Structure formats: structure tokens, C-alpha cells
Amino acid sequence: MSPTEAARTITGRQPQAVRSALAILEAVAAAGIGTTAKDISAELRIPPATTYRLLNLLVAEEYLVRLPDLRGFALGRRAANLAPTPVTTPTAARAVMERLRSRVRWGAHLAGYLGHRLVFLDPDPDHPPVDAGELSRHLHASSLGRLLLAEHDDEPATGAARLTPHTVVDPRELAGRLAEVRATGLARQCGEFRAEHGCLAVGVRAPGDGRLVAGLALTGPAARVAAPNDDLVEVLRAHAAELGPLLA
Amino acid sequence: MRARSPVAGLRRRELGPLGVLAQSVATTAPAGAMAAVPLLVTAAAGRDAPWSVAIAAVLVGLVVASIAVFARRMAAAGGLYSFTAKGLGPGGAYACAVSMVLGYALLVAAALVGASWYARALVERLWPVDTTAVGVAVVVVLSAAIAALAVRGVRLAGRVMLVVEGASIALILVVLVTLAVRAPAGPPPPPLPPGGLTGVAAGVLPAVAAFIGFDSATALGVEARRPFASVPRAVAVTAGGAALLYLVAMVVHLAAPAVLPALTVVGPDGGPGAAVIGTWAPVLLDAGIIASFGACTLAALNTLVRVLFSLAREGVAPAVLGRTHRRHLTPAAAVGLSVPLLALPPVVGTLAGVAPQDLLGGLLAVATVGFLAAYLLVCLAAPRFLRRIGELTPAVVVTSWCAVPVLAVVIVVALWRSAGPLLPVTVGIVVLAAGAGWVALRRTHAAQLDGMGVYDETTAADLHPADRAR
Numbered sequence: 001m002s003p004t005e006a007a008r009t010i011t012g013r014q015p016q017a018v019r020s021a022l023a024i025l026e027a028v029a030a031a032g033i034g035t036t037a038k039d040i041s042a043e044l045r046i047p048p049a050t051t052y053r054l055l056n057l058l059v060a061e062e063y064l065v066r067l068p069d070l071r072g073f074a075l076g077r078r079a080a081n082l083a084p085t086p087v088t089t090p091t092a093a094r095a096v097m098e099r100l101r102s103r104v105r106w107g108a109h110l111a112g113y114l115g116h117r118l119v120f121l122d123p124d125p126d127h128p129p130v131d132a133g134e135l136s137r138h139l140h141a142s143s144l145g146r147l148l149l150a151e152h153d154d155e156p157a158t159g160a161a162r163l164t165p166h167t168v169v170d171p172r173e174l175a176g177r178l179a180e181v182r183a184t185g186l187a188r189q190c191g192e193f194r195a196e197h198g199c200l201a202v203g204v205r206a207p208g209d210g211r212l213v214a215g216l217a218l219t220g221p222a223a224r225v226a227a228p229n230d231d232l233v234e235v236l237r238a239h240a241a242e243l244g245p246l247l248a
Numbered sequence: 249m250r251a252r253s254p255v256a257g258l259r260r261r262e263l264g265p266l267g268v269l270a271q272s273v274a275t276t277a278p279a280g281a282m283a284a285v286p287l288l289v290t291a292a293a294g295r296d297a298p299w300s301v302a303i304a305a306v307l308v309g310l311v312v313a314s315i316a317v318f319a320r321r322m323a324a325a326g327g328l329y330s331f332t333a334k335g336l337g338p339g340g341a342y343a344c345a346v347s348m349v350l351g352y353a354l355l356v357a358a359a360l361v362g363a364s365w366y367a368r369a370l371v372e373r374l375w376p377v378d379t380t381a382v383g384v385a386v387v388v389v390l391s392a393a394i395a396a397l398a399v400r401g402v403r404l405a406g407r408v409m410l411v412v413e414g415a416s417i418a419l420i421l422v423v424l425v426t427l428a429v430r431a432p433a434g435p436p437p438p439p440l441p442p443g444g445l446t447g448v449a450a451g452v453l454p455a456v457a458a459f460i461g462f463d464s465a466t467a468l469g470v471e472a473r474r475p476f477a478s479v480p481r482a483v484a485v486t487a488g489g490a491a492l493l494y495l496v497a498m499v500v501h502l503a504a505p506a507v508l509p510a511l512t513v514v515g516p517d518g519g520p521g522a523a524v525i526g527t528w529a530p531v532l533l534d535a536g537i538i539a540s541f542g543a544c545t546l547a548a549l550n551t552l553v554r555v556l557f558s559l560a561r562e563g564v565a566p567a568v569l570g571r572t573h574r575r576h577l578t579p580a581a582a583v584g585l586s587v588p589l590l591a592l593p594p595v596v597g598t599l600a601g602v603a604p605q606d607l608l609g610g611l612l613a614v615a616t617v618g619f620l621a622a623y624l625l626v627c628l629a630a631p632r633f634l635r636r637i638g639e640l641t642p643a644v645v646v647t648s649w650c651a652v653p654v655l656a657v658v659i660v661v662a663l664w665r666s667a668g669p670l671l672p673v674t675v676g677i678v679v680l681a682a683g684a685g686w687v688a689l690r691r692t693h694a695a696q697l698d699g700m701g702v703y704d705e706t707t708a709a710d711l712h713p714a715d716r717a718r
Contacts, residue, residue: 036637037638038638048641052641056320059476060474061474066321066322067249070322071638074712075711075714075715076710076712077713079712080713080714
């Protein structure tokens with residue numbers, strides 16, 4: 001039976017299988033990197049064949065990974081979605097944001113990325129941003145979301161919702177916008193999320209490997225966001241560079 | 249843990265489940281096989297032919313189960329030989345790699361011959377002229393097209409293969425069933441003789457041969473989006489679907505034995521049945537079979553170049569074969585080097601006037617032995633691999649014990665019952681050459697041989713963020 005077929009046969013009427021799968025996830029999390037199928041089977045007293053099948057299923061779904069020796073297991077990238085680590089924003093980063101807000105008259109927000117979710121690390125108290133959950137559901141329509149999508153270019157850009165008449169939903173056009181973001185490092189959106197608003201965002205990157213850890217966004221009236229705003233973008237980039245070492 | 253996968257350079261984790269399935273289905277080419285299997289198997293097993301197909305399907309099922317043991321646990325570009333390496337070590341991996349390269353290379357050549365043969369037949373049905381030039385042109389154009397598609401990437405190739413193979417299966421099913429239902433009203437043909445036990449056993453070989461290639465999705469492990477789910481499923485669905493199609497074709501053939509021979513006799517007059525089935529059906533059927541052969545060349549080439557790529561990355565094959573296209577991220581060097589070589593035998597054979605059915609039959613017979621040897625090795629490797637990683641279950645041991653001896657018998661029968669000395673001699677030469685190659689490599693490339701079996705290992709980026717730093 002393939003893992004997906006297994007997933008289909010384990011219905012809500014088989015609570016034991018679901019319970020066992022969750023117990024296995026928990027056991028791997030507790031044991032740390034390198035625990036083996038035998039260890040898990042012995043610890044949880046689940047029959048070996050069942051344990052192996054459930055482990056393969058969890059690996060196929062990427063909640064677990066098999067280590068290079070093929071014996072050991074560890075939590076996979078996808079398991080991070082189950083329990084997002086609570087976010088705290090260092091005081092030094094808040095200070096940088098305060099400085100940015102004193103220099104521009106737009107709303108300035110700092111948002112972090114957890115897997116494919118977006119959470120506000122330091123939203124502008126004077127210009128409250130839209131709900132982070134709503135932003136996470138429509139990553140294609142916001143500049144903070146597009147930074148994230150551009151980073152994971154494997155993400156299929158289908159099924160994008162049209163939030164305003166200006167929202168880019170055509171997969172090819174959206175791919176073009178994302179390529180632009182990758183090339184310039186700047187994401188821009190005018191009236192695509194809320195008709196009257198727009199935003200500019202640049203990535204905050206880890207100093208060493210350059211991975212995306214957060215996004216720094218300025219929000220304002222759509223018409224003004226559409227202007228080149230070269231000076232503003234420079235200010236934004238300078239502050240993002242300053243935030244990198246504080247957040248990574 | 250490595251920071252970078254040893255098979256980096258391919259487009260990692262991108263291909264959806266349908267593309268993975270298309271690869272296996274197109275390599276197996278059930279559309280073409282459906283037209284040939286009933287005739288070949290009934291020739292051996294008579295009226296008991298469905299039993300031969302059923303036994304072959306069960307045997308293939310055991311191989312599928314053994315392949316799934318690996319495909320659920322590792323994602324490789326080398327397919328079966330990468331799997332075998334983890335159970336049997338370098339010796340088994342080398343033998344499996346040779347079998348696979350032989351099998352897939354000859355399958356590409358055979359499918360090129362098949363496409364050109366049926367294209368010639370199609371032209372001859374419409375205009376009775378000498379079609380040698382047509383045959384050569386089809387091989388050249390098709391080779392160029394599959395080379396371009398293989399370099400362009402498996403995503404596009406998968407879509408092309410899925411459409412082509414789906415259309416040809418539908419076409420052949422419709423033609424077969426329609427004709428069988430509207431069977432000629434003349435005197436019923438004499439019933440086929442029963443095949444008996446020996447007949448059924450003899451019919452298993454052509455029936456198993458019709459399945460070869462169902463494993464080819466395993467070479468897309470690196471490129472599949474969720475390989476541990478999509479690869480084993482593609483292999484199982486292809487084998488199961490093919491079994492069903494062959495059984496249907498078989499039943500239809502037994503119910504109306506006059507239809508299939510009349511359809512597939514290659515010639516301008518369409519054989520004795522032409523009067524009752526008209527002229528449209530053979531043309532449609534030929535078109536379907538040409539398309540199926542075309543998709544098969546592309547799919548088999550996709551797997552062949554990934555096996556060569558993987559061997560090159562291990563240092564066992566020349567490093568140039570491991571180069572990938574900078575933009576399309578496909579083993580482009582292997583495509584460029586292998587396609588001209590593979591197109592050569594069909595072109596030379598056609599120009600020399602070798603009958604296409606003999607050329608196709610000869611190439612397929614050797615390819616089949618290669619595939620069967622690879623299947624045997626992977627079945628042998630599965631329980632050893634599981635014991636090594638401490639996940640052995642009794643079911644896998646039983647599967648292996650059932651499959652290995654039967655596959656060995658089928659291989660021996662294939663060599664024993666072949667029409668002439670050509671097949672055993674060819675296989676003997678390959679075995680000797682491979683043995684000599686092994687001795688030579690052992691002396692100069694011992695470390696590389698021991699490192700066989702590279703696969704797309706878990707890298708730090710695949711781990712839970714909290715574990716990455718450790």
C-alpha cells in the first residue's frame with residue numbers, strides 16, 4: 001500500500017491509527033535526531049509493521065525525515081507548522097523600527113515568516129496593519145507575501161484569489177512579478193489587497209547565508225506607493241540591513 | 249549531514265504526481281503492448297492465456313512490493329540500481345546498473361524501430377511505395393524530438409507523454425471493443441486449443457515482457473514533489489493498470505479471435521479480416537501504436553539518462569555524463585551522447601533491409617532480459633536492505649522468496665526458448681563484458697564502486713528549524 005493509500009484507508013473511524021501516528025510524532029520529537037523505527041516501536045509498544053507503515057506515511061507527508069543513514073528519523077520541515085515557535089522581537093530591533101517610523105510618514109511594519117505563514121513582529125501602532133492570518137492566506141496580493149513567494153520559487157502560484165479589481169491572479173503575470181522581486185529585492189503592491197492602500201517591502205536577511213528571516217514593509221495610499229519613491233526605498237533597505245543581524 | 253544533496257543539479261522536488269505517473273505509464277507503453285500481448289500469449293497458452301497474464305501480473309505485483317520497500321524510504325536518480333546498492337552492496341549495484349542501462353538503452357532503440365515500422369505500414373496502407381526512406385526519417389526526427397524534450401525537462405515531457413499515451417490507450421480500447429462487439433457474422437472461428445500447464449507457463453514470459461518499464465518512475469525520485477508518496481504509487485498504478493488492460497485485451501481477443509490478427513497484420517491489404525472491419529480501424533490502430541512507441545522512447549530515454557547521470561556522479565561512469573543543463577536542470581550531456589548512439593541501430597538496420605519485426609523482436613528480447621535481471625536483483629536486495637536498517641518484516645521476506653526464484657526461471661526460459669542462438673550469445677557477451685568491466689573498475693576505481701548508491705539524502709534544510717543548528 002502506498003503512503004497516500006494508507007492515508008485514505010485511515011479514516012476518522014480508525015482513531016487508534018491517528019493516535020499512534022501522533023504518538024510517533026511526539027516520540028520522535030522527544031527522542032531527538034536519529035531515533036530508529038525499532039526504538040519507537042519498542043517505546044510505544046506499537047507492532048513493528050504498523051510502526052514502519054506509519055513512519056513511512058509521516059515521511060511521505062514530510063512531517064518526519066529519514067536521516068542519511070536511512071535508519072534514523074528526525075522532525076521534518078513541515079512539523080514546524082504544527083507548533084509555531086512563539087515570536088519575540090528583540091528590543092534593539094524595536095528601536096530600529098522606532099527610528100524608521102520617526103523618519104517616514106507611512107505605516108512601518110516588521111513581519112516574520114514561519115513556514116508559509118506571516119506573523120507581525122512589530123506592527124505600526126499608529127497605522128494598524130491588516131490581519132496577519134488574512135495576509136498569510138493571500139500571499140500573492142501583498143508585498144510581504146510576495147517576498148516569501150519569491151523566496152520559494154517552487155511554490156505553485158495557482159488558485160490566487162482576486163481581492164480587488166487590481167489583484168494580479170494570472171499565474172504567468174504573478175510569476176513575472178515574483179521574478180522582479182527576486183531581481184530587485186523590492187516587492188511593491190498598489191491597491192491589490194485593499195483597493196485604496198498599497199505597500200512596499202524589502203526582505204530582512206540573515207547576515208551569513210542570506211536566508212529570508214523577516215520582511216520590512218511601508219504602507220500608504222495606493223497612488224503614492226505607485227510612485228518611484230527611490231529615497232524611501234533606500235531608507236527601507238538601510239533599515240532592513242540593520243535589522244538582519246538582530247533577527248537572524 | 250551534508251549541506252548539499254549529492255545529486256544536486258537536477259530540479260529538486262518539483263514534479264507533480266501525474267508527471268511521475270506519466271513516466272512509468274509511457275515506458276510500459278500499454279497501448280502498444282495491448283495489441284501484441286493477446287497474440288503472443290495465446291500462441292503459447294491457447295485458450296488458457298488469461299492464466300498466463302494473471303500469473304505474470306502476480307509476479308509483477310511482487311516486484312512492485314519490493315520496489316516500494318525502497319521507494320518509500322529513499323529518493324534516487326538511478327532508480328533500481330541505487331536501491332540495489334543499499335541491499336546488495338557495490339557488486340549487486342553494478343550488475344543492476346549494467347542490466348538497467350542495457351534494458352533502457354535497447355528499449356529506446358526498440359521503440360524507435362517500432363514507431364518507424366508502424367509509420368511505414370501506415371504509409372504503405374495509403375500509398376503502396378517503397379518506404380525505407382520514411383522509416384529512416386521517422387527514426388531521425390523522433391530521436392531529435394525526444395532529445396529536445398528530454399533536455400527541456402521532465403515536466404513538459406511528462407505532459408506530452410500523458411496526453412499521447414492516454415489518447416492511444418483510449419483509441420486502441422475503443423477500436424478493439426467496437427470491433428469485437430460488431431464481430432463479423434460469418435462462421436465462428438474454431439476455438440483455440442487449451443494450453444495446459446506447460447502452455448500457461450510458456451505464456452508467462454511474453455506476458456511479463458509486456459510490463460517492463462513500470463519501474464521507471466523510480467528514477468524521478470529526486471525531481472518528484474513528494475517522492476515517497478508519488479513514486480511507489482506511480483509504479484503500483486502502472487503495473488495494476490497495465491494488468492487490467494492486458495486482461496481486457498485478452499478477453500476481447502478470446503471472444504473475437506479474428507479481430508486482432510486482421511488489425512495488426514502489417515501490410516497494405518490488412519490481411520483476411522480487412523473486408524469485414526473496413527480500412528479505418530487499422531489506420532487508427534497504427535496511429536495509436538506509433539504514438540505509444542513515441543512516448544515510450546521519450547520515457548525510456550528519461551530514465552536512461554538519469555541512470556547514467558547517477559553513475560557519473562558516483563564516479564563509475566565518465567564525469568561528463570553527470571553534467572546538467574544550466575537552465576533546464578536535466579542531464580543534458582547524457583542525452584546528447586546517448587541519443588545518436590541509440591538511433592544508430594534502427595537506422596542501420598532499416599537501411600540494411602532487416603525486417604523491422606525481427607529488429608524490434610531482437611532488441612526487445614535482450615532489453616527484457618536486462619529488465620528481468622534488474623527486477624530480480626531489487627527483489628533480492630529488499631529484505632537485506634530492511635535488515636540493515638532494522639525494519640525487516642516477514643511479509644517482505646516472503647515476497648522476496650517467492651519473486652526471486654520465479655524471476656530466475658523466467659530469465660532461464662527466455663534464454664532457453666529464444667528463436668535462435670542470437671539472444672543467449674548476446675546476453676553471454678554482455679555478461680562477459682560487464683564482468684571484465686567490473687574487474688577493471690575494481691582495480692582503478694575501487695572507492696567509487698564502494699560509493700555506489702548515491703541518492704537525494706536529507707539535508708539540513710529539510711529538518712525542523714529547531715534541529716538545523718545541531
